Amino acid sequence: MIVDTEYGVDSRYTSKNEQENQATALMEARLKRMKNLSNEQIVKAKLMQLKLKMEEYLKKPVYDKQNYFSEFLKLYIDSIYSKRSNFAQDIDIAPVSLSQVINKHREPKEEFLMKLMIHSEKAYKNVCEFHKKTWYQVYYHEKICETMSNQEKWRPEIEKKVKLSAAI
Amino acid sequence: MRIIETSTKKKYSVEILPVESDDYKNIKKDRYFFNWKTEKEEEVYKLRIIGSNDILGLVSIERIPQEWRLHIRLLSVSKENKGKEKEFDNITGNLIAHIAKIAVREYGELACVSLKPKIQIAKHYIEKYNMNVTGVTLSIEVPEIIDLINKYDKD
Numbered sequence: 649m650i651v652d653t654e655y656g657v658d659s660r661y662t663s664k665n666e667q668e669n670q671a672t673a674l675m676e677a678r679l680k681r682m683k684n685l686s687n688e689q690i691v692k693a694k695l696m697q698l699k700l701k702m703e704e705y706l707k708k709p710v711y712d713k714q715n716y717f718s719e720f721l722k723l724y725i726d727s728i729y730s731k732r733s734n735f736a737q738d739i740d741i742a743p744v745s746l747s748q749v750i751n752k753h754r755e756p757k758e759e760f761l762m763k764l765m766i767h768s769e770k771a772y773k774n775v776c777e778f779h780k781k782t783w784y785q786v787y788y789h790e791k792i793c794e795t796m797s798n799q800e801k802w803r804p805e806i807e808k809k810v811k812l813s814a815a816i
Numbered sequence: 817m818r819i820i821e822t823s824t825k826k827k828y829s830v831e832i833l834p835v836e837s838d839d840y841k842n843i844k845k846d847r848y849f850f851n852w853k854t855e856k857e858e859e860v861y862k863l864r865i866i867g868s869n870d871i872l873g874l875v876s877i878e879r880i881p882q883e884w885r886l887h888i889r890l891l892s893v894s895k896e897n898k899g900k901e902k903e904f905d906n907i908t909g910n911l912i913a914h915i916a917k918i919a920v921r922e923y924g925e926l927a928c929v930s931l932k933p934k935i936q937i938a939k940h941y942i943e944k945y946n947m948n949v950t951g952v953t954l955s956i957e958v959p960e961i962i963d964l965i966n967k968y969d970k971d
Contacts, residue, residue, distance in 0.1 A: 655892060655893055655899070656848075656893065657931055657941075659888050659933060661932075670953050674950045674951075677948070678928060681948070685925065689959045690925045692958075692959070693959070694924055697925075697927075700920055701921055775962075777969070777971070
């Protein structure tokens with residue numbers, strides 16, 4: 649019998665009982681396989697997860713109080729290093745400066761973003777495609793979202809200082 | 817993500833988006849093999865060539881966060897993309913890779929995508945997508961899920 653394999657799959661469970669039995673067996677098998685994962689495989693999965701999270705964030709305007717750039721940066725460093733100071737050393741900055749960026753006590757300098765871009769190129773080389781501009785996009789996306797959502801805070805004062813003298 | 821026109825080998829960029837309620841007017845069983853209207857309350861995605869409204873493939877999933885797993889409920893290509901005479905290749909692979917991306921984004925190193933095909937076609941999924949077998953369930957996890965995403969997730 650010739651079976652056409654690629655037209656589709658109906659994979660729905662027919663009962664709760666069937667789903668639970670299969671879930672138990674699957675979880676047992678998965679836990680066994682998970683035990684055999686190497687540290688390198690786990691790091692690769694975490695870096696892929698971070699990339700996908702950043703891509704998702706960039707797809708839409710997000711107006712909330714979360715600090716996405718610094719949260720993603722923390723995830724990035726903690727996926728690769730056991731100590732954040734080792735990352736600071738690898739990109740030749742003082743650990744205290746890194747800490748200030750992570751905790752949003754200071755803005756990252758241009759050089760920091762450049763170093764982060766190059767570091768990510770190296771880290772993602774054997775993991776997946778990672779666009780050079782991703783960290784910049786995340787940083788400026790957050791800035792744009794922040795500025796747009798906080799207009800009621802900054803606009804009244806700034807608007808007083810802006811006029812259009814030319815006739816248009 | 818890209819699909820390949822089988823007659824010309826030309827590659828087309830595709831997008832995979834959530835199905836909207838209006839889409840169901842055009843999703844008929846005679847073209848998409850299943851009664852997709854029963855999936856209206858589920859999470860359903862459509863695949864189409866960028867710039868076209870024509871749906872070439874569909875997939876519905878169930879999220880099972882307590883197991884860090886996404887289960888594929890239904891998956892189908894459109895009728896003209898079935899069999900040896902199909903117009904485009906890689907539709908199923910892209911749909912599975914899209915679900916794999918959601919799973920890895922949500923669950924990281926614990927991510928899992930599962931499905932439960934009929935015995936006759938299970939072998940195909942095991943071989944083509946490097947899936948693991950547990951009873952009647954096929955699943956893909958780290959590290960194979962990363963390879964699957966890398967295979968299909970190309971600009």
